[in-house]
Amino acid sequence: MKILLLQTGGTIGSEEKNGVIDASGGVEDTVKKQNDVIITTERVYNILSENLTPAYSEKLIRRISHALQEDYDGIIVTHGSDTLSYTSALLGLCFGAAGKPIVITAANYVPSDPRSNAMVNMNTAAELVRVSKCGVYTVYKNDNSDLAQVWLPTRLIEADRFFDRFSSRDGHELALYDGNGSFIFHSDSADGFSLCGKNIDCSSLRFEKKVLVINANPAADYNSINIPEGTAALLHESYHSGTINSSASTLLKKCRERKIPFFICSVKKSAVSLYESTHSLISDGAIPLYDITTEAALAKLMLAVNLPGTDVQSFMNDNIYFE
Numbered sequence: 001m002k003i004l005l006l007q008t009g010g011t012i013g014s015e016e017k018n019g020v021i022d023a024s025g026g027v028e029d030t031v032k033k034q035n036d037v038i039i040t041t042e043r044v045y046n047i048l049s050e051n052l053t054p055a056y057s058e059k060l061i062r063r064i065s066h067a068l069q070e071d072y073d074g075i076i077v078t079h080g081s082d083t084l085s086y087t088s089a090l091l092g093l094c095f096g097a098a099g100k101p102i103v104i105t106a107a108n109y110v111p112s113d114p115r116s117n118a119m120v121n122m123n124t125a126a127e128l129v130r131v132s133k134c135g136v137y138t139v140y141k142n143d144n145s146d147l148a149q150v151w152l153p154t155r156l157i158e159a160d161r162f163f164d165r166f167s168s169r170d171g172h173e174l175a176l177y178d179g180n181g182s183f184i185f186h187s188d189s190a191d192g193f194s195l196c197g198k199n200i201d202c203s204s205l206r207f208e209k210k211v212l213v214i215n216a217n218p219a220a221d222y223n224s225i226n227i228p229e230g231t232a233a234l235l236h237e238s239y240h241s242g243t244i245n246s247s248a249s250t251l252l253k254k255c256r257e258r259k260i261p262f263f264i265c266s267v268k269k270s271a272v273s274l275y276e277s278t279h280s281l282i283s284d285g286a287i288p289l290y291d292i293t294t295e296a297a298l299a300k301l302m303l304a305v306n307l308p309g310t311d312v313q314s315f316m317n318d319n320i321y322f323e
Helices: 054-065 084-095 119-129 246-257 276-282 292-306 312-317
Strands: 002-009 015-017 020-024 038-047 072-077 102-105 136-139 147-153 175-177 183-185 210-214 231-237 262-267 287-290
Touching: 002 054, 038 054, 054 072, 054 084, 072 119, 084 102, 084 136, 084 292, 084 312, 102 119, 119 136, 119 147, 119 175, 147 287, 210 246, 210 292, 231 292, 246 262, 246 276, 262 292, 276 287, 287 312
Parallel strands: 002 038, 002 072, 072 102, 102 136, 210 231, 231 262, 262 287
Antiparallel strands: 015 020, 136 147, 147 175, 175 183
């Protein structure tokens, strides 16, 4: 089995020196040595993931696009945990139809720290490549789980700020790995790793057009928000009930005048009725995105506005990779 290990930095690829963590380490030694496994390691870039920008994402997408044509059985991407959910969503959308498995993983502590889940995550990722036919997956073991966890990347939600635990919009992981070759699926999940999405040609993708993201909070001053040149879409994250402040109508008006689509993320499709504030904004032209994470919505919008010939609203309403 041949695995291409693409490193991008992050804690899993870092070392601690004199109390400072820097992205200069490696993770090759965290993978259990097996006679039938050949791992080729390549560093795509080397950053702490809080410094991730679309330019880095472009570089990773291009490298994976080429790697899928090379002689590997699968690809593992090591990443920082801060933006793991964002890259996971993006890679899931870009490569959900690839004929080889792609696994993204990270770590809570540097690999040399005895508290680190780097070894568990890396070995689960390698085993996932072995048993997968295709699909994109994220591996990360939360500290409150006895077993390593496999997540659907387009449904992964950023780790919380207090316990550093990832979650999913499903309420649970896709599967668990027992460390001895067996994966345990939830009854309402797939029973194997052969998920396949819609084909998207991202080989020459450039994120030239920008997406402006606005967070819902009581202090938001919509009169003071300027929409930068080059903005092709606006994504407004909602409160949990699918609402945003009614005064966002000021910003919506600016978007309408410049023909910039204004999306609200996320509105519950199961809701019997909408709150008046949301209903009013939608009536005035805001576009609701239903039952989708902020990470997946942002990734889809970045693709929608930058893939040539793409109808943005149709793309956002399409199901690309189980998002």
